[in-house]
Amino acid sequence: MLTIKNLHAELEEEGKKILKGVDLVLEPGKVHAIMGPNGSGKSTLSYILAGREGYEVTEGSAELDGVDLLEMEPEERAAAGLFLAFQYPVEIPGVGNMTFLRTAVNAQRKARGEEELSAGDFLKEVRAKAKTLKIDADMLKRPVNVGFSGGEKKRNEILQMAMLEPKMCILDETDSGLDVDAMKLVSEGVNALRDGKRSFLVITHYQRLLDHIKPDVVHIMADGRIIKTGGPELALEVENNGYADILAEEGI
Amino acid sequence: MGRAETLKALRADAAAARMAGLTLPQGAAWANAARQEALARVGAMGLPTKRDEYWKYTDPASLTAGEAPEAALFTPDERPMFDGTDRLRIVFVDGVYDPEMSDDMSGENLEIERLSTAMAKDIHWSKDLYGKLETEGHDPVERPLAALNTAFATDGVVIRATGKVSRPVNVSYLHRATNSDAILHHVIRVEKGADLTFLENGPAAARLSKVMEVDVADGGAFHHVRTQGRDQERRAVTGSFARLGAGSTYKSFTLTVNGRLTRNETIITITGDEAVAHVAGACVGDGKDFHHDDTVFITHDAVACESRQVFKKVLRNAATGVFQGKILVKPDAQKTDGYQISQSLLLDDDSQFLAKPELEIYADDVACSHGSTSGAIDETGLFYLRSRGVPEKEAIDLLTLAFLAEALAEIEDEALAEDLRERLESWLKRHR
Ligand SMILES: Nc1ncnc2c1ncn2[C@@H]1O[C@H](COP(=O)(O)OP(=O)(O)O)[C@@H](O)[C@H]1O
Ligand SMILES: [Mg+2]
Numbered sequence: 001m002l003t004i005k006n007l008h009a010e011l012e013e014e015g016k017k018i019l020k021g022v023d024l025v026l027e028p029g030k031v032h033a034i035m036g037p038n039g040s041g042k043s044t045l046s047y048i049l050a051g052r053e054g055y056e057v058t059e060g061s062a063e064l065d066g067v068d069l070l071e072m073e074p075e076e077r078a079a080a081g082l083f084l085a086f087q088y089p090v091e092i093p094g095v096g097n098m099t100f101l102r103t104a105v106n107a108q109r110k111a112r113g114e115e116e117l118s119a120g121d122f123l124k125e126v127r128a129k130a131k132t133l134k135i136d137a138d139m140l141k142r143p144v145n146v147g148f149s150g151g152e153k154k155r156n157e158i159l160q161m162a163m164l165e166p167k168m169c170i171l172d173e174t175d176s177g178l179d180v181d182a183m184k185l186v187s188e189g190v191n192a193l194r195d196g197k198r199s200f201l202v203i204t205h206y207q208r209l210l211d212h213i214k215p216d217v218v219h220i221m222a223d224g225r226i227i228k229t230g231g232p233e234l235a236l237e238v239e240n241n242g243y244a245d246i247l248a249e250e251g252i
Numbered sequence: 253m254g255r256a257e258t259l260k261a262l263r264a265d266a267a268a269a270r271m272a273g274l275t276l277p278q279g280a281a282w283a284n285a286a287r288q289e290a291l292a293r294v295g296a297m298g299l300p301t302k303r304d305e306y307w308k309y310t311d312p313a314s315l316t317a318g319e320a321p322e323a324a325l326f327t328p329d330e331r332p333m334f335d336g337t338d339r340l341r342i343v344f345v346d347g348v349y350d351p352e353m354s355d356d357m358s359g360e361n362l363e364i365e366r367l368s369t370a371m372a373k374d375i376h377w378s379k380d381l382y383g384k385l386e387t388e389g390h391d392p393v394e395r396p397l398a399a400l401n402t403a404f405a406t407d408g409v410v411i412r413a414t415g416k417v418s419r420p421v422n423v424s425y426l427h428r429a430t431n432s433d434a435i436l437h438h439v440i441r442v443e444k445g446a447d448l449t450f451l452e453n454g455p456a457a458a459r460l461s462k463v464m465e466v467d468v469a470d471g472g473a474f475h476h477v478r479t480q481g482r483d484q485e486r487r488a489v490t491g492s493f494a495r496l497g498a499g500s501t502y503k504s505f506t507l508t509v510n511g512r513l514t515r516n517e518t519i520i521t522i523t524g525d526e527a528v529a530h531v532a533g534a535c536v537g538d539g540k541d542f543h544h545d546d547t548v549f550i551t552h553d554a555v556a557c558e559s560r561q562v563f564k565k566v567l568r569n570a571a572t573g574v575f576q577g578k579i580l581v582k583p584d585a586q587k588t589d590g591y592q593i594s595q596s597l598l599l600d601d602d603s604q605f606l607a608k609p610e611l612e613i614y615a616d617d618v619a620c621s622h623g624s625t626s627g628a629i630d631e632t633g634l635f636y637l638r639s640r641g642v643p644e645k646e647a648i649d650l651l652t653l654a655f656l657a658e659a660l661a662e663i664e665d666e667a668l669a670e671d672l673r674e675r676l677e678s679w680l681k682r683h684r
Contacts, residue, residue: 090632092654094653094654094655095650104641107642143654164640
């Protein structure tokens with residue numbers, strides 16, 4: 001269970017306040033969506049949960065199954081079961097996608113005291129999972145995300161998620177830049193991971209992703225806070241009317 | 253005294269200091285003459301000082317000192333280098349040939365013997381090359397330490413490839429005495445259409461001076477892979493002088509980890525049309541005592557030739573890397589394709605990379621590019637890897653290897669490249 005309480009954060013260098021009291025509780029097996037205007041702090045929230053440097057948490061807490069996330073290194077958070085699908089997946093020239101995946105899978109296994117996956121088992125698993133995401137052998141061989149199209153990068157994020165089998169998945173605008181077919185592939189990839197225990201925090205601007213990945217709860221984030229929480233109908237309201245009414249209602 | 257006179261006096265002092273304890277080896281008349289000529293060149297030039305333009309970034313003092321500074325021994329705890337390759341192995345211990353550890357000097361399409369043997373013969377083909385390519389290599393930049401080597405080299409190998417040489421020749425240089433001072437010189441001739449792979453490995457001595465003169469005839473191919481050992485304290489100055497005939501190929505890769513001072517010079521003159529010269533290096537240095545210098549000078553003096561310089565250095569804990577690379581395109585060298593890249597990955601703020609990339613082009617129909625960069629680990633990439641569960645150190649190693657990959661990719665033999673990559677990976681791991 002992910003529990004975020006009154007989380008305040010600012011940019012370390014400029015001291016600019018970005019998160020101004022985020023509260024959120026995400027139970028196992030649930031899908032929560034976060035929507036909100038650009039610049040409201042959605043990506044920042046996801047980065048802070050994943051442990052990116054450059055932010056200072058000035059107040060509040062974030063726990064995964066009762067463990068303080070904010071005290072951990074990014075790799076420890078990953079081993080604890082947190083996964084962030086990046087809004088902008090990073091290119092890593094010189095590191096093969098396959099090497100990257102195997103290193104990540106085995107590092108997490110090692111951190112959890114499990115045996116490393118044998119080369120054969122690993123290959124079998126990657127190939128099967130890549131196939132359902134229509135990721136071909138060439139994409140697995142190429143350097144991580146280098147020369148990948150926007151859609152390929154996003155599918156690659158989902159492949160990593162599928163291989164790492166996290167318990168808490170955060171998807172930051174995984175739908176942006178995807179055409180209809182790619183959106184379907186990605187959604188199917190996500191839905192295949194839904195098992196009643198795994199939780200998802202889906203950051204998106206669009207209802208269309210939520211047609212495929214059905215949320216239990218929808219939050220609206222603005223100016224560093226969650227200003228409104230509701231059911232799936234809230235996403236429809238945003239789709240039809242934009243954020244203006246909601247923002248006005250909350251006095252922003 | 254004016255500045256020029258001061259410099260000349262300093263150079264003469266350096267030469268006198270260096271030669272104080274040296275004696276000219278004796279051999280056949282031609283060999284003695286070649287050594288005397290080299291001695292005269294040293295006399296005229298003196299030896300470099302820190303004030304010389306091409307020694308601005310690298311202090312040559314320990315290379316010109318009368319005695320080799322002590323260098324602690326290091327015992328590698330791994331498989332011998334190149335052991336996966338069927339090769340003809342020749343071993344020098346502290347610069348002295350070791351017949352016990354060396355293989356028989358023979359092979360298919362191969363004439364090979366010790367330099368000292370060749371230089372004792374009244375007639376020998378190496379007469380036309382010994383000291384000759386070195387001499388030509390002084391224009392326009394003087395290389396006095398190479399001339400000193402030609403004068404005083406005690407041994408080395410002379411190799412003539414007359415066809416495709418199936419077994420690579422591997423010269424291994426072992427370091428067993430803390431104060432050893434080795435001066436080795438190789439002469440290599442790759443005949444028309446012949447093909448030779450030359451492998452070198454090891455630190456050689458507390459201080460090594462090594463010159464290699466390579467003449468590649470028309471259509472010949474010379475492949476060179478070298479690793480310079482992992483000794484922390486050894487010093488080395490090496491000079492590779494090559495002349496390339498029409499349609500010939502020269503491809504060289506050097507891996508350097510550790511060593512207190514390394515100056516690797518490569519001077520290539522392309523004299524035949526459509527020849528190819530690739531020189532690459534990967535270097536990993538740790539600590540303020542680490543100083544590594546690649547100095548490369550490629551002259552295009554023929555039509556439609558290609559040259560490539562790819563140098564990558566990883567520096568940490570106040571290590572220093574230097575790159576001085578030049579592409580000179582003579583007026584008639586039309587359709588030259590020249591490429592040069594030198595890059596450093598600085599793992600902390602105290603390490604430094606000093607680069608002097610130069611292009612000098614006198615022909616109009618050429619494509620030449622060069623670039624030099626210095627950068628830290630990509631923080632975004634590092635976070636991405638860590639967010640996937642890869643521990644920080646492991647992630648840095650992965651990014652470091654990725655940085656070096658472009659240079660390692662210059663090794664044509666994929667098995668060799670993979671072997672070196674794996675060794676590098678384990679060295680990086682152990683260092684933490
Ligand atoms: N590293 C940064 N440097 C400067 N401004 C930043 C940085 N990260 C975030 N911001 C600012 O913080 C605010 C929130 O950004 P972000 O979390 O990306 O919003 P969202 O994902 O909701 O669009 C924006 O005003 C953005 O410009
Ligand atoms: Mg965002």
